[in-house]
Amino acid sequence: MLSSIAKLSSLESFELYIFSFGFATFDICSLVARAVVIMEFLLGSFLVFNLLHRFTKWITAAFLAIFSIFLLWRLMAGDTESCHCMGDIVDMNPTQSLIKNAFLAVMLAVSWKAGRCVFSRQNLIAFLIAAVTMVTVFLICPPDFYYRNTSESNDLSQEAFRPVADSLDLSGGRRIICFYSATCEHCRHCASKMAGIIRRHDIPLDSVSVLFMQTHVAQDSVVTAFYAEHGDGLVLPYHVLHPFDFIPLTNGSMPLVTLFKDGNLIKEYDYLSLDEKELASFFNE
Numbered sequence: 001m002l003s004s005i006a007k008l009s010s011l012e013s014f015e016l017y018i019f020s021f022g023f024a025t026f027d028i029c030s031l032v033a034r035a036v037v038i039m040e041f042l043l044g045s046f047l048v049f050n051l052l053h054r055f056t057k058w059i060t061a062a063f064l065a066i067f068s069i070f071l072l073w074r075l076m077a078g079d080t081e082s083c084h085c086m087g088d089i090v091d092m093n094p095t096q097s098l099i100k101n102a103f104l105a106v107m108l109a110v111s112w113k114a115g116r117c118v119f120s121r122q123n124l125i126a127f128l129i130a131a132v133t134m135v136t137v138f139l140i141c142p143p144d145f146y147y148r149n150t151s152e153s154n155d156l157s158q159e160a161f162r163p164v165a166d167s168l169d170l171s172g173g174r175r176i177i178c179f180y181s182a183t184c185e186h187c188r189h190c191a192s193k194m195a196g197i198i199r200r201h202d203i204p205l206d207s208v209s210v211l212f213m214q215t216h217v218a219q220d221s222v223v224t225a226f227y228a229e230h231g232d233g234l235v236l237p238y239h240v241l242h243p244f245d246f247i248p249l250t251n252g253s254m255p256l257v258t259l260f261k262d263g264n265l266i267k268e269y270d271y272l273s274l275d276e277k278e279l280a281s282f283f284n285e
Contacts, residue, residue: 001044004037006087011037011141012189017084019196020232026193026276030143039063041133047111051126060108068101147272155253156268164241164249168209170263174283176203178236179249179256181213182226190255190271195232201280210238213246213254 007014011033018029043063046056071083071094082088085097092100168177178194180187198208216222219240227235241249250256257274259266259282266282269275 001041001048003086004040004044006089007033007037007040007084008087008137008141010084010088013088014084016189016192016196017082019193022196022200026196027143027145030145034137034141034143038130038133038137041137042130045129045133046126047108049125051122051129057108057112061105064101064105064108068098071098071101144272144274148275155250155256155270156258156265157249157251158265160248164211164239164245165260165263168239170260172262174207175260176208176279176282177258177260178208178210179213179246179254179258180210180226181215181254182219182222183215184254186271187255188226188230190257190274191226191230192232193271193274194257195230195234197276197279198234199232201276201283203279203283205234205236207283208236210236211246211249212238212240214240214242 014036015026015030015033018032019026024032040063043056043060046052047060067085074083075094075098080093082091083094083097085092085100168175170177178190180191194208197203198205212219212223212226223238223240224235253270255271257269259268259279267278
């Protein structure tokens with residue numbers, strides 16, 4: 001249960017971690033992340049109250065085995081980064097998570113022959129817990145595609161952006177312009193998401209530019225650290241603008257991702273409405 005709550009508190013990081021393996025689109029990864037959170041919480045709850053005890057313990061054992069095999073694979077691949085087993089609250093590498101899983105496996109084995117549930121209508125109680133858990137997770141953290149279908153970004157001031165656009169030479173071809181602040185948490189998540197999309201769909205690096213709002217005197221070193229931590233190894237061309245010049249461009253909204261074709265603005269996205277499919281098709285048309 002604690003693991004699921006920890007993941008839910010930093011679900012964006014967990015989504016990006018799943019997305020980094022490249023097996024599915026970000027939309028599917030966001031559903032997988034929520035499914036893992038829901039399943040972990042349900043198994044923990046059922047174990048605590050001894051609901052559906054035989055079924056729950058077998059499923060828990062299967063989950064522990066699957067996650068442990070995954071962790072062994074990451075360990076053999078030389079991965080020492082956080083596996084997000086406890087979200088961003090506790091930074092655990094694959095070795096530490098394997099030790100945690102071994103401890104949980106011992107606890108499960110000890111409790112295997114515990115008595116039956118004391119509740120008379122455990123099937124109904126299990127159903128209600130499952131229903132409330134699923135609704136709660138999706139209400140607290142709706143998937144990004146929900147925002148994509150309910151809102152549309154319209155933050156870029158084209159009049160204020162025109163002089164900057166001239167310096168970026170957007171007159172020909174297709175371009176992506178991102179607006180970030182290196183100190184903005186959502187900008188960091190957006191940069192990680194964009195890096196994954198760029199790599200997966202082979203979007204030309206020279207077609208992507210980033211405008212950073214200046215937050216430090218030595219901004220270049222800050223941007224270098226930003227790319228190292230959140231750029232998946234990609235260092236995109238960038239320009240730094242003073243806050244007095246940057247903020248009017250986006251009306252203070254960031255991050256912002258924009259698509260331009262032959263100098264004309266085609267589409268705007270904020271972090272939540274960013275559409276992987278549209279970005280990929282924009283360069284494949």
